[in-house]
Amino acid sequence: MKRILMTLPMVVVLILGGFLYWGLNADRNPNEIPSPLLGKVVPEFALDSIDGVGVDGFGSAELSTGGIKLVNVFASWCVPCRAEHGVLIKLAAREDVDLYGINYKDQPIDAQRWLAEMGNPYTGVGSDFTGRVGIEWGVSGVPETFIVSPDGVIMYHFRGPLVGDTALRDFGEGLRRAREQIGQS
């Protein structure tokens, strides 16, 4: 009995060591925390339109009908957003995807000027000046892009600009999986 008791610390440490060894696996990135909203219906919200942009605002109602939607969180003050804007314009040109924009913590006048200058790929743009809706969506920085299913379920969440091969590959993969899941492809 005593022997077993005295061996116990060693056994516990060995088990612990096994876990630690597993944890060293190079493919693992502990800092990558999946969005808690994945697989959930989009949060309840409604955003006002921005004057002079020429498209309507939108809310959970618009995201729960139609086909696959992309929701992009952007701001005129965000430099990476400028970088990914070209990619968004190409994406929006594809017929089967509607692109919506949440204009995050931005003055409407600045957003309007920005879209006029860069081109507007969005089907709907809503102004989230207070950042309230951004919080509901779990936005941690701009830009971020979500893939939403026809019935309004968040299927994929990409943080950061859609620029560069890795980002485009990951996002393309997310889009492909989303399509597969709802059996459209």
Add this chain to the structure above:
Amino acid sequence: MIPEFGHLALTLALAIACVQSVLPMLGAGRRNVQWMQTARTTAILQAALIAIAFGALMRSFMVSDFSVLNVVENSHSLKPMLFKMAGTWGSHEGSLLLWVFILAIFGAAVAVFGGNIPLTLKARTLSVQAWITVGFLSFLLFTSNPFLRVFPVPLDGNDLNPLLQDVGLAIHPPLLYIGYVGFSIVFSFAVAALIEGRVDPAWARWVRPWTLAAWVSLTAGITLGSWWAYYELGWGGWWFWDPVENVSFMPWLLGTALLHSAIVTEKRDTFKSWTILLAILTFSLSLLGTFIVRSGLLTSVHAFAVDPERGVYILALLGVSIGGSLTLFAARAGAMEPGGIFGTISRETGLMINNLLLATATATVLFGTLYPLFLEAVADEKISVGPPFFNASFIPIMLPLVIVMGVGPFLPWKRADLPGVLTRLKWVAAISILAMIAVWYWATKGPALGVLSIGAATWLLLATLLEWGKRVKLFQEPLATSLRRARNLPRASHGMTLAHAGLAVCILGFVGSSAWKEEVVTFVETGTDVKIAGFDVQFQGVEREMGPNYIAQVGTLVVAKNGKFVTTLHPERRTYPVAQSTTTESAIRQTIAGDLYASIVEPSAESARGKWTLRIIYEPLVNFIWFGAALIVLGGVFSLSDRRLRVGVPKKKISRAVPAPAE
């Protein structure tokens, strides 16, 4: 040339450590005195060589020798001298060199000051210490050489992270390391005792000062880190239950348990295998900390150079040292018969409860820290464990500990009269309950746990003072008699009073600043008023100022209370052009009652120019934490200076104390 010299010194140190890890151990087995005595020379030589290497690296930093890769990556010629020097341990390689340096210093210290330790035990201890040195020196030399050169030589360095350009960094890691690594010598003593197959009160007495020294440094190191995060990093808090904080806290918790169980082994010749186990596990947790911090295993707010390759090496080191020592423990510890027996109510029982609770608390923190890893491995789910878990699990374990802590020192060894002691403490209990009622009445909101903790802290503080008062017969005898009694008390006993009272003061700070903290985060423009905790704070805009290697945006806040001017605060936002990063310099109005803490961040939107994000926090009683921690450290130092620890062999008590007048 000098970096190569440092590299050579390290290589030589490794060779010498190899000798030290074999020769004295064999000598102890064969009773060969000369072989055993080599340990003294090799331990000192080893420390000297590593000191040369450390000095060589530090010199490269001081003269900004940018032909050394490590200097390029972690320094800049424009940096103030103090931070150039501190840059020596600002990187993975440099901090590991410091780690090994402290390891060698502890070995040398035992060789020099351990004159009263029997030769065989000392030889074995130093050999075990050399095993650890060999492990880490080879790790340093083979995977993380700090003396690598770079060609062509860059014109200037990449700067050290400006966040780390603070006096806190200059002393926080070294102190923490002295604590962490200091437990290595206790570990070596434990393994040597297991090899020797004998643990007795004398062993516990030799080990205690080393444990105490490591524990004091660790306490100071953790406090300083917490203080640094609070004042310099602008985090607005002093503890976040982040993995990196937890891994420094676990050795502290278990080291505290060890400190107490070693007393029982020393005084009563019992708890032997438990004390040995604690000694092994405390250092194991230090090693685990080194591993977690450097392997990037868990997600953390603290950034370190991370490399899985190195992680495998440290894990292997961990496996050998912890696995090996625990195997030895499994084989040998069963044979250690318990010595003194004791009653259910006795000081032994009190210290046993202390140990059980501290061990449980350590296990809880360990579990919470590694749980995300377990879950990911087993269920492929990613989560993070934060303060709610630790607050809900850790505090309920600590509260009973604090209650027992108040009673424990009243209990004599072997058998105690609990009802008698409790009768003596009835006023303390009454005042604590009154304090709880008062706090509950005054603070209408806040968690019930906060009120309970205030009661527990009051209880501990008063009981500790009462116990000290009883021992010096305060107010029972003339003051002069009490003073003389206080002088004649062993220093360790004053140390205990100081440390226990210090913890009580700390708890007041912990509770006050977390349960009744107020926080406001808001956009402000020049002229905006913000109200918090009875203060009216007016934002009066931001001005640009130039610093030595940064540009500062200095905000002005005018603070008033009840219409009367209180103070102005100047939170800053500093931009370091070379490192291309920004830091927050918070402004704090410190008082005993609490800190008013302000920080500003520039608006992210171009359009919001002129607006700033202002964060104001009121943290009641937060300074009690630093004051209490200082008391704890002071208590440890007092205890360390106790004569009994320096005089090795228990001598017959010479009646130095003049017989006190009739009591």
